[in-house]
Amino acid sequence: MSEVRCLNCLKRFSVRQKAExxxxxxxxxxxxxxxxxxxxxxxxxxx
Amino acid sequence: MVQKRKxxxxxxxxxxxxxxxxxxxxxxxxxxxxxxxxxMLYNHLKPKIDPLSPQNVLLVGAGLxxxxxxxxxxxxxxxxxxxxxxxxxDSNIGGFFAPELRFTGFDHLAITGKAEKPVxxxxxxxxxxxxxxxxxxGKDTFETQTIIRKxxxxxxxxxxxxxxxxxNLVKFANILTGMKNSAGRTGMGCVMGSKNLKAIAxxxxxxxxxxxxxxxxxxxxxxxxxxxxxxxxxxxxxxGTMIIYSNTNTTGLIRTRNFQLNRLExxxxxxxxxxxxxxxxxxxxxxxxxxxxxxxxxxxxxxxPLYGEGPEYTSLGAFGTMIDCRKMETILVxxxxxxxxxxxxxxxxxxxxWAMELYEKGILNDKMTDGLKLEWGNEEALYEMITNIAHRKxxxxxxxxxxxxxxxxxxxxxxxxxxxxxxxxNLHSDERPTxxxxxxxxxxxxxxxxxxxxxxxxxxxLPEDLLEEVYGGPVASEYxxxxxxxxxxxxxxxxxxxxxxxxxxxxxxxxxxxxxPQWKEFSKLIQLATGVEISExxxxxxxxxxxxxxxxxxxxxxxxxKDDNLPERYFKEPTPIGLPVAKxxxxxxxxxxxxxxxxxxxxxxxxxxxxxxxxxxxxxxxxEPSNLI
Amino acid sequence: MQKMLAVDPEKCTGCRLCExxxxxxNEKTCTPEKARIRVTKWENEGIYIxxxxxxxxxxxxxxxxxxxxxxxDSNTQALVIDKELCVGCRLCMQFCPFxxxxxxxxxxxxxxxxxxxxxxxxxxxxxxxxxxxVDANTLNTRKRxxxxxxxxxxxxxxxATI
Ligand code: SF4
Ligand code: SF4
Ligand SMILES: [Zn+2]
Numbered sequence: 001m002s003e004v005r006c007l008n009c010l011k012r013f014s015v016r017q018k019a020e021x022x023x024x025x026x027x028x029x030x031x032x033x034x035x036x037x038x039x040x041x042x043x044x045x046x047x
Numbered sequence: 048m049v050q051k052r053k054x055x056x057x058x059x060x061x062x063x064x065x066x067x068x069x070x071x072x073x074x075x076x077x078x079x080x081x082x083x084x085x086x087m088l089y090n091h092l093k094p095k096i097d098p099l100s101p102q103n104v105l106l107v108g109a110g111l112x113x114x115x116x117x118x119x120x121x122x123x124x125x126x127x128x129x130x131x132x133x134x135x136x137d138s139n140i141g142g143f144f145a146p147e148l149r150f151t152g153f154d155h156l157a158i159t160g161k162a163e164k165p166v167x168x169x170x171x172x173x174x175x176x177x178x179x180x181x182x183x184x185g186k187d188t189f190e191t192q193t194i195i196r197k198x199x200x201x202x203x204x205x206x207x208x209x210x211x212x213x214x215n216l217v218k219f220a221n222i223l224t225g226m227k228n229s230a231g232r233t234g235m236g237c238v239m240g241s242k243n244l245k246a247i248a249x250x251x252x253x254x255x256x257x258x259x260x261x262x263x264x265x266x267x268x269x270x271x272x273x274x275x276x277x278x279x280x281x282x283x284x285x286x287g288t289m290i291i292y293s294n295t296n297t298t299g300l301i302r303t304r305n306f307q308l309n310r311l312e313x314x315x316x317x318x319x320x321x322x323x324x325x326x327x328x329x330x331x332x333x334x335x336x337x338x339x340x341x342x343x344x345x346x347x348x349x350x351x352p353l354y355g356e357g358p359e360y361t362s363l364g365a366f367g368t369m370i371d372c373r374k375m376e377t378i379l380v381x382x383x384x385x386x387x388x389x390x391x392x393x394x395x396x397x398x399x400x401w402a403m404e405l406y407e408k409g410i411l412n413d414k415m416t417d418g419l420k421l422e423w424g425n426e427e428a429l430y431e432m433i434t435n436i437a438h439r440k441x442x443x444x445x446x447x448x449x450x451x452x453x454x455x456x457x458x459x460x461x462x463x464x465x466x467x468x469x470x471x472x473n474l475h476s477d478e479r480p481t482x483x484x485x486x487x488x489x490x491x492x493x494x495x496x497x498x499x500x501x502x503x504x505x506x507x508x509l510p511e512d513l514l515e516e517v518y519g520g521p522v523a524s525e526y527x528x529x530x531x532x533x534x535x536x537x538x539x540x541x542x543x544x545x546x547x548x549x550x551x552x553x554x555x556x557x558x559x560x561x562x563x564p565q566w567k568e569f570s571k572l573i574q575l576a577t578g579v580e581i582s583e584x585x586x587x588x589x590x591x592x593x594x595x596x597x598x599x600x601x602x603x604x605x606x607x608x609k610d611d612n613l614p615e616r617y618f619k620e621p622t623p624i625g626l627p628v629a630k631x632x633x634x635x636x637x638x639x640x641x642x643x644x645x646x647x648x649x650x651x652x653x654x655x656x657x658x659x660x661x662x663x664x665x666x667x668x669x670x671e672p673s674n675l676i
Numbered sequence: 677m678q679k680m681l682a683v684d685p686e687k688c689t690g691c692r693l694c695e696x697x698x699x700x701x702n703e704k705t706c707t708p709e710k711a712r713i714r715v716t717k718w719e720n721e722g723i724y725i726x727x728x729x730x731x732x733x734x735x736x737x738x739x740x741x742x743x744x745x746x747x748x749d750s751n752t753q754a755l756v757i758d759k760e761l762c763v764g765c766r767l768c769m770q771f772c773p774f775x776x777x778x779x780x781x782x783x784x785x786x787x788x789x790x791x792x793x794x795x796x797x798x799x800x801x802x803x804x805x806x807x808x809x810v811d812a813n814t815l816n817t818r819k820r821x822x823x824x825x826x827x828x829x830x831x832x833x834x835x836a837t838i
Contacts, residue, residue, distance in 0.1 A: 007298045008626040010508030029626065031297070034320050036285035040278060044318055045297050114706045116696040116801055143692070150707075189720055202717075225719055252781065254705035264700045268800060271693075275803055284803075327722060329804070331691035336803035338689035342722035354722055 002041040004033070015041040023047075051256075052154040054676055055175055057168065059242050060101055060160030064175050069154060070675055075581070076667060079111030079154060081137060081547035082593045083676075084126035087157055088135065089596050090672040094603045098130035098234075099216065099241040101161040107207070107247065108155045109145040110550010112576055114255045114334070117267035118274060118564060119552025121145050121333025125207070129233040130241070131218045131394070131449045132470040134601045135492045138221070138235050139547050140207070141332035142228030147205040150251030155676075158242065167195065167206075167246035172253055180245040184214060187387045188223040195248050206248040210389025212437040213240035218449040219394035223386060227340065227356040228332065231391040233471065233493050234449075258578030266575055270555075270564055271336040277560040280337050284329065287339045288360040288554075289319035294506065295476065296368070299625015302475040303368045304423055305404040306466050306614075309477040309622045309629065311368040321375045322358075330356055337554060343379055350380045358382040364475025365396020370403055371423040381429060388437035397472030398446045398453070399432050401465050410459045417441040466614050468495035469606065473614075479622050480632040481505065483532035486642050490536065490611045492597040499543060502535040503559045517561060527628065529638045533646035541590025545569060548593065592666045595650065595658050599671065608656040611643060678753055680812035681789070681796055683726050687806035690717055690724035694798035694807060701797040702787075710780060712789035713798050713807075726806060728798075729776030729789040731755055737768035737777060737788075745786075754791040762786050 003012050006024035015022045015033055019041070023030045030047035052069045069083075077083045084106040096102045106126040113120055123145035129136030148154070152173045165180040183191050188210040196204050205224060213220035213236035220236030221229045230236075239245075257263050274280050282290045295301045296317070299310040311317065322341050331338035345353040358378050366372055366381035385392045399421075405411040406421035413420070419428050419442065435443025445453050451470040454462045466473045471494025478485040483505045484497070491499035505526045514522040514531075518538050522531030539557075542565060546556050549569060557565045566583040573581050581589070601610075613634060621633040644654060651662030663669040695711035703710050713728040735755050738746040745761035746768060748754070764784045769777040777788045789796075791809075799809045 005507060007294060008628050010628075034293075034318075036282040036290075040281050042282050042290065043293055043297060044320060045293065045315060114696065116693050116700065116706075146706075150709075193720065226722070252707065252709045254703065254707040254710075256705050257700070260700050260704040264697060264797070267697075271801065271803065328686065329689050330722065330724075331689040333692055334696060335689075335691045336693065336801075338691060338804065344722075354720065356722070 002039055004031070004041050004043050007031075007043060021047045053152055054155040054157065055153050055170070057156060057158045057175060057177070058160040059158065059162040059166065059177065059244065062177055066153070067676060073675055074111070075579070076589065077593060078545065078548035078589055080108045080122065080550045081124040081126070081139065081544060082589065083155055083548070084108040084124050084137065085135070085593050085596050085600070087676060088126050088128070089600045090674050090676075091157065091159075092128055095605075096128065098128040098133065098136070098238065101159065101242070103127050103159070103238055103241070105158040105235070105238050105242065105244070106155070107148070107158070109149050110548060112572055113149045113154075113550040114146040115263065115267055115572065115576055116334050117270040117336070118555040119332050119335035119337065120550055121335070122547065122550040122552060123148065123207075123230075124547055124550075125222060125230040125235045127235060127238040128604075129493065130216075130237045131234040132451075132494045133604055134469055134494060134606055135597045136233040136235060136238065137493055137597075138230035138232045139498075140222065140224060140228055140230040141552060142205070142224040143333045144205045144207055144224045144249060145550060146333050147203075147249040147251060149255055150253050151249055152251065152253045156247070158244065161241065162243040165243050165245050167244065167248060169199070170247065170249045170251075172251050183245045185211065187211065188389045189226065189387060191246055192224075195246060199248070199250070201250055204248050204250045206246045208246040208389070209236040209239045209244075210387060210437070212388045212390035213237060214245075215437065215439045215447070216240050217390055217436060217439065217447040218452075219391040221389055221391045223389050225356070226354075227382075227386050229386070229391070231393065232496070234391075236389050257576050259575045263572075263575040266571060270568060270572070273568070274555045274563055275336050277562050279560040280554075283339045283554065283559075284337055286319035286322060287329070287341055287357070289322065289358065289363055291360045292317060292319055292363050297626070299622060299629035300477050300480060301364060301368050302400070302466065302473075302477050304371050305369055305400040305464065306477070306616055306620075307404070308624060309479070310624050311371065311373065312624075313373055314368065316373055316375050317363055317367045317378065324375070325379060332552065335552060335555075337552075339554060345376065345379055348376065353380070353383055355379060355383040355386065357386075359392070361474060362392045362396070365392050366429060369396050369400035369475045370429060372426050372429065373424065374426070377426045377429065381433060384430060384433045388433070390433070390437050393474060394449065394472045395433060395436060396475070397466065398436070398450065399429060401450075401461075402432070402442075402446060404464045405457065405461050408464070410457065410461050415442060463615055466495070466616070468612065468614070469493075469610055471495050477622065479617055479634055480625075480629040481526050482529045482634065482638070482642065483526065483535050485613055485617060485634050485639065486532060486646060487536050487539075489613050489639075490643070490646060492594070492601055498553065500536045500540040501558070502539045504557065504561045505532070505535060507561075509561060513561065517557070527632065529635075529642055533642050533649060537646060537649040540594050541587050542566070544590040544593040545586050548589070549573065588666070591650070592668065595662070595666055595668060596671065598652070598656075598658060599668065602657060608643070608654075611656060613639070678812045679794070679809050680731065681728060681791060681799070682808045682810050683728065684806050684808070685723075685725040687804045688715065688724040688726055689804055689806070690715055691803075693801040693803070694726060697797045697801040701792065710778065710787060712778070712787060714775065716775075727775045729755065729772070730774055731789075731791070736771045736773070740767045740771045742767065749790065752791045752794045754789065756790045757786050757788060759785055
């Protein structure tokens with residue numbers, strides 16, 4: 001589990017370990033995810 | 048201060064060399080690095096000199112804390128009057144030069160005059176020699192460093208060098224050390240070229256002494272832990288500064304096709320993650336635990352084999368989004384070219400993107416570009432333009448003079464398309480949705496510039512109580528807002544001025560992470576390293592003094608409030624695409640003007656942007672020039 | 677269990693935090709020249725190799741020293757110099773294949789890594805963990821061979837492309 005900050009509504013939300021996509025629960029923007037470290041996710045781009 | 052540090056004066060015309068101990072007063076008022084460089088810039092230059100004349104002074108200043116084992120302490124500040132803008136010329140360079148310079152016993156060099164023939168400076172433990180450099184003239188930046196090492200039979204020499212762009216007086220030629228570390232902006236390489244100075248080589252073995260070595264060592268370790276535990280640094284350690292692209296391109300904050308779009312829609316190949324295809328590992332500057340760049344190898348294709356370092360986020364925009372090139376490989380090749388020729392990546396990309404838009408609009412045509420098809424995404428044209436700029440060939444010669452002259456030459460409404468301030472290109476960032484960033488590029492003392500004041504943490508929507516605690520006054524959490532943003536810019540300006548003066552890396556202070564070291568930690572580092580107590584408040588005042596003397600320099604050169612402005616398009620054209628937070632945004636002229644008023648007021652400057660007599664007195668600037676060094 | 681200072685050049689970023697911290701720890705000044713660990717670089721090819729005494733099982737330095745000034749510390753197993761005995765002849769320096777031995781220009785005596793009494797400072801500063809202080813045990817020799825092979829491979833790879 002790691003958190004990312006939605007780039008649209010700036011809400012922090014959690015991302016499943018190793019996930020490659022995630023959706024912001026608040027504004028529903030869908031992202032592709034990458035992992036700079038095994039425990040830290042970041043947004044890679046729009047899904 | 049326990050450190051017995053010196054400044055050397057070198058006149059290349061008369062070949063006269065002299066040195067002086069750094070007066071304590073200068074240290075406590077301006078610290079080192081950029082601060083002392085700015086003091087000298089204001090003091091040594093007569094107003095309105097030609098930046099390419101022998102009267103201009105090239106200042107090289109190591110940071111006060113250069114050499115300590117933390118926070119990227121290898122930073123060196125290089126200053127002169129800028130041939131690109133006519134304003135403050137100043138550029139900060141990482142790598143390994145500054146500590147090596149300090150090991151020679153010198154912290155600062157002030158170089159004036161002009162050598163008759165190409166020369167380089169060799170600074171070795173307490174001794175400075177002016178050496179013949181005819182055999183180096185015409186060599187690229189990498190070869191130059193290698194040859195100097197061979198000539199001196201010393202692999203440990205660290206050099207600041209110029210490439211052919213500097214020799215050819217390209218107005219935005221840079222100074223390079225190692226494979227990629229550059230004093231990129233404001234044309235410091237052009238000033239070196241104008242002095243016939245090909246390189247400054249340093250090699251020293253003099254110990255750097257500290258007031259409390261054991262405690263300093265332990266505290267430095269804490270500092271490294273502090274920075275590397277931030278989320279930002281972890282990502283940066285992995286993929287370098289390119290990670291900014293993930294946020295800006297996804298959101299729609301990135302100049303695309305010069306300024307027509309604010310996101311590269313099919314920009315997946317430029318995602319930082321793709322550097323893994325070419326990387327053989329990361330690389331760090333002296334004393335850096337973050338290591339924000341990659342060592343990359345191109346093994347295939349017409350440009351292989353090629354080894355380079357980087358690319359920075361800057362190059363992703365300069366040779367990617369701004370000109371609509373969508374391949375990582377293009378970035379790697381172009382990045383290598385600009386480093387090899389010694390020309391600023393950002394200015395080069397900014398000018399080429401502008402030229403491409405002019406070409407599209409018909410303001411430029413094939414005849415004017417010597418038949419070069421300056422079409423979006425034409426990577427071959429990109430490589431050729433870079434080469435032609437560096438060699439001042441054909442249309443490259445027009446662009447090599449920078450925006451001011453090129454606009455005058457091309458005319459025909461071309462100015463409207465130029466995304467520049469005070470004659471210097473903006474980064475590929477699109478500041479229309481972020482008033483704080485917009486104010487920063489408008490007011491920066493060196494022209495459109497994200498490194499003088501950018502409050503990058505504004506992007507995170509941090510809670511307002513936290514922002515108030517950091518910035519010392521109310522600031523809106525939303526980055527679209529104008530509320531409190533001048534305060535952010537003002538605070539960051541002072542912090543970065545001090546960071547550049549103690550000689551630490553900006554990425555390791557409050558730039559992209561609010562949890563990074565700042566005033567308190569800097570004050571403690573200074574105390575442990577030098578034994579001198581400078582409080583947090585005093586550090587802020589030093590930052591203010593440095594920024595104000597830069598302002599005084601620009602005022603003296605004829606700049607005024609009207610130059611603290613944005614390109615017209617920021618007010619007229621709303622952003623066409625992006626996430627809702629970034630779409631359909633432009634800067635409100637009236638609100639911008641109010642921000643400016645507020646910003647001046649925070650500095651203690653009048654509404655005309657001129658520091659008041661009271662402010663000057665308070666900062667001890669009322670008797671400048673004081674000519675202490 | 678016996679620990680060793682293991683170097684993994686593939687992880688090294690060339691930051692020289694090891695050199696700097698080593699010299700401040702041992703000399704109380706920042707003087708990379710006197711650091712017991714040095715990073716050798718081929719800057720134009722991007723190869724960085726930290727060089728430090730390997731505390732060899734069969735130390736050449738010890739056997740060539742005419743004064744028997746190099747001894748193994750019973751606690752850390754580091755080879756340490758007895759400054760009283762060392763006459764500064766530099767034979768050890770000439771024979772060490774790893775450049776693990778240096779000379780202090782001022783005192784003219786030998787300087788080398790003594791593993792900081794079992795807590796090497798460089799390891800604490802090396803963020804990418806190119807330096808680790810790990811259990812060596814009987815694997816010691818094999819590990820070193822594996823490491824040596826790996827970086828000779830990198831070298832070959834690099835030389836083939838550049
Ligand atoms: S501290 Fe680690 S990464 Fe830095 S130079 Fe030394 S071995 Fe390499
Ligand atoms: S100094 Fe050299 S020979 Fe001696 S133990 Fe170290 S690596 Fe081996
Ligand atoms: Zn959201």
